[in-house]
Amino acid sequence: MEISSSIVTDYYSLCILLLFTALLLPFLLLRKRNKTYQLPPGPSGWPIVGNLLQIANQTIQVYLQKLHQQYGPIYTVRLGSQPMIMVASHELAHEALIEKGSMFASRPPAQGLSKLFSSNQTSINSAAYGPLWRTLRRNLVSETLNPAALNSFRKGRERAVNLLIDALRTEASQNEGAVKVVDHLRRAVFNILVFMCFGIRLEEDAVAAVQNVARELILSGGRLPLDAIFPKLRVFYRKRWKRMQELRQRQLETFLPLVNERRTALAEGRAEDCRAYVDSLLSLTIDGGRKLNDGELVTLCSEFINAGTDTTSTTLQWALAYLVIHQEILRRNFGRGGEGEKGARGGCAENGLFGGGGEGNAATASAGKAGFDARRH
Template identity: 30%
Template sequence: MDSVSTAILLLILALVCLFLTLSSRDKGQLPPGPRPLPLLGNLLQLRSQDLLTSLTKLSKEYGSVFTVYLGPRRVVVLSGYQAVKEALVDQGEEFSGRGEYPVFFNFTKGNGIAFSNGERWKVLRRYSLHILRNFGMGNRSIEQQILEEGRFLLEELQKTEGQPFSPLFMLSRSVSNIICSVIFGSRFHYDDERLLTIIRLINDNFQIMSSAWGELYNIFPSLLDWMPGPHRRMFQNFGRMKDLIARSIREHQASLDPNSPRDFIDCFLTKMAEEKKDPLSHFCMDTLLMTTHNLLFGGTETVGTTLRHAFLILMKYPKVQARVQEEIDRVVGRSRLPSLDDRAAMPYTDAVIHEVQRFADIIPMNLPHRVTRDTAFRGFLLPKGTDVITLLNTVHYDPSQFLKPQEFNPEHFLDANQSFKKSPAYMPFSAGRRLCLGEPLARMELFLFFTAILQNFTLQPLGAPEDIDLTPLSTGLGNVPRPYEMRVILR
């Protein structure tokens, strides 16, 4: 054996010993789980199915709290409503860190509001919430913008004249325009190339991240950095999005009036100028780029994907669609668009929207969390820095919380008197300290767009309702609905 071969063998042996040492550390304090292999971790237990299905299957063997190795990375997995609630809500501070998510970290490097940690995250979240509220998020001023955008959407739907079309871009343009108006100061025309580029890049990345390639990259990022595949396009898309945002920021800088901010970017630029002499300031250009991207991604993809799931479900269950339309006609009529004031008088419609979110389960494994200190949890001790996966899918499909979790059933959110009933296991926006920043805006958009469309149109599938397949095209970061075309018939 030559010296090079000997050196390689010794290196491999050293890596194996290091892995075995690290994997055994704290073993007595961590939850149980399948025994990992050196470097590969629990890949053999995860390889045959998508990660969500594999982790759910392991939870049936090891319980609601268990340890698993994604390659060399150790994570603790929480399954079921009770375990997830105890962590994210009851011990929210300890579980408030953001865990490692390589497909995003490759781009953000831990910067931006969604993927930062520690003091930076607290400062960015507090400031972003303040600015977003000033620009109407969650109150009536943004409601008027959504209603106006809804009218543009209705006009586009009417132009289809009953012909088949894909709802993907139709819905995404309207949804994206709401967050764009907050970030950039104005909406885009529906054929504006900047808006179309934003939607294409975000949708393509969401699909790649939700595919097997996205999951594989999260397990072996260093290896896949050297391999060809769709994940390379994902990082090209990130770069293009960064360039697009940087261009908008330059335009804002050229016309900035600190005394009269027009939007989120103006406010952030003003804050950067105020703190430019502070070497510890969290307000810098890269943070603005990453936070803007986080807001665009979250504000475009989740609501648009939820609405696509909703329309597919309503076409499969036309009686549900008809009952929603009857409630809209009875409460609102046809002379005006539904408003948020109407929601309290529309319990069935509200229940249908909540059930769509539960059933579609858009982000089934949540973004990973991280414990911020050594944390006692259910008789175990999770060392500071331990990444935690909270399976929101097992919350939304927990039989202790929902009578028939595998079925689409609006009765899950209605009481015996057919009044709307909240559920503590409703967590489409996560829960606790890392609750989605845009939850108030997203809920407003879902109600107003959903009711406006059903007030004016009946949704029709191209085939038989019973042939509609509601199983996702792919499951990873998100549950992506299968591509479909539909018709809308003016009522």
């Protein structure tokens, strides 16, 4: 209902913008330049509003998918008066981001909600290509994603896998063996990422609170970014702007206590023995030596968790689907999956996940079997 209401509100706002367009059209025609650009194909649009009226009754993702089917792997769409070139091919993405990376490395200035949720572009995903972006990226790679740091998160991974196995067993026993795997995978990945980010073990209700805020933030990105396209017309989007400000406040209220808990634990020498992402952020200096403020810390922690959750859980879904088709791989990897069922009750240790036999293998095989049953159902 909320998304439908938002679409209706956006539609009426766009009608008002169309009226402005009609009034300004003579002026625009007088200023029209003869210069043309060699742009990829795409739908024609109105002056000022571009293709926004065509998007008004659907999500932008659905609209872009239709354009991809119609125009191919690269096409032009106009959100407002500025053309945007969309790439929907891994070959072209590799050419743009790898072969010609320096040409496409930077990002435009943030407007509206993008500026609000990125703490004025203080995140890896939003920062312009330059010293700040390099500092943030280097910190993530060298302090959190290096082998030694990843190994320090082992206890968090083992705990998440054990919770996953318990959840799969519980749902399977209550539903004649059928399990909706995606929700459990997403929760398991989320548990791991929260531990990697904050270095603390949260109870399920606390994890759910963080996950709800993160999910709402992701879903809000599916709506038209009209405030960013027409920042001077924010008066038409007061309700949405207020909702997003409230979401930002909930994000701060949810994430900041976790940051402060880790900060206090580090100061008192009782922190969990792992190299959490927030540890590096607390000591990081940017912009000539200043420390990150609380809003920037929350933005970077939120970026870390959101960037890893859906991509990782989707990869795991793909792997499970692949193993449904090629079950000989499962048998080759786990061998004794059927005969180890009782031993699996004891939990899962990471050193038993991949080869080597033992309870960890049996537990993983049991979890895999539950997943395959779910896919068949």
